[in-house]
Amino acid sequence: MSDYIVEFNNVTKEYVRQVALQNISLKLPRGKLIGLVGPNGSGKSTILKLIAGLVRPSRGSVRVNGRQANRMLASEISYLSELDVLYPFYTVAETIDFNAGLFRNFDMAKAREMMSFMQLDPGKKVKDLSKGNRGRLKIILSLARQVPLILMDEPLSGLDPLVRDSIIQSLISYLDLEQQTVIMTTHEVTEVEPILDTVVAIQNGQLRGMAEVEEIRMTHGQSLVEWMKHNLA
Numbered sequence: 001m002s003d004y005i006v007e008f009n010n011v012t013k014e015y016v017r018q019v020a021l022q023n024i025s026l027k028l029p030r031g032k033l034i035g036l037v038g039p040n041g042s043g044k045s046t047i048l049k050l051i052a053g054l055v056r057p058s059r060g061s062v063r064v065n066g067r068q069a070n071r072m073l074a075s076e077i078s079y080l081s082e083l084d085v086l087y088p089f090y091t092v093a094e095t096i097d098f099n100a101g102l103f104r105n106f107d108m109a110k111a112r113e114m115m116s117f118m119q120l121d122p123g124k125k126v127k128d129l130s131k132g133n134r135g136r137l138k139i140i141l142s143l144a145r146q147v148p149l150i151l152m153d154e155p156l157s158g159l160d161p162l163v164r165d166s167i168i169q170s171l172i173s174y175l176d177l178e179q180q181t182v183i184m185t186t187h188e189v190t191e192v193e194p195i196l197d198t199v200v201a202i203q204n205g206q207l208r209g210m211a212e213v214e215e216i217r218m219t220h221g222q223s224l225v226e227w228m229k230h231n232l233a
């Protein structure tokens with residue numbers, strides 16, 4: 001088994017009128033919490049979609065767990081989209097049951113535990129949940145899957161500090177980094193800094209840097225924001 005869960009080899013992704021990624025080569029280690037950072041439109045979501053097999057590279061190759069990325073790997077990948085994809089008329093419990101039916105590797109006990117940890121009312125309909133509680137529910141659905149790779153596109157965006165904190169706490173409590181790797185895009189760099197192992201900086205579709213957060217702190221005496229300013233000049 002390769003030490004790397006994800007390998008990009010000279011990947012370029014062009015949409016119809018837009019080059020989203022230019023010649024990216026990248027190896028992401030297993031068992032880490034990895035942050036993808038960079039300005040709006042830099043290509044972070046496109047990286048996650050390539051890994052999930054939702055879009056294909058225009059050139060180059062993307063490998064996940066040693067195999068070429070494609071939608072067939074969906075059973076090994078949990079993908080939390082930026083979009084609101086919950087069904088409004090289901091209750092919280094029905095939403096969880098529905099997902100348990102969709103995915104063989106869904107851990108119902110873990111989902112229930114997280115639901116009480118996050119104080120979500122199982123009987124409440126999705127349409128009546130606050131934005132924060134919808135964010136929490138999405139996190140439960142994402143983390144309750146027993147899969148080696150969890151992708152999260154902006155899990156904290158637009159949520160208030162309390163919700164962001166409860167999501168970060170649930171990542172610490174419920175992630176199994178012996179078995180799982182998380183790759184998340186985020187703009188909330190200062191908030192995720194304490195839990196990230198590795199950070200990858202992207203700008204204008206190009207790789208601008210990759211480092212261990214511990215090393216940024218210990219060797220360079222920098223915060224993640226300072227490191228970003230240095231790399232995304």
Ligand SMILES: Nc1ncnc2c1ncn2[C@@H]1O[C@H](COP(=O)(O)OP(=O)(O)OP(=O)(O)O)[C@@H](O)[C@H]1O
Pocket residue numbers: 015016017018019020038039040041042043044045046047185
């Ligand atoms: N389906 C698409 N068709 C055309 N262009 C697209 C498509 N998806 C993304 N793009 C373009 O590709 C570039 C990279 O977009 P991407 O969503 O990957 O960036 P991002 O770093 O995730 O941005 P943000 O932080 O704003 O979410 C942007 O210029 C965007 O407009």
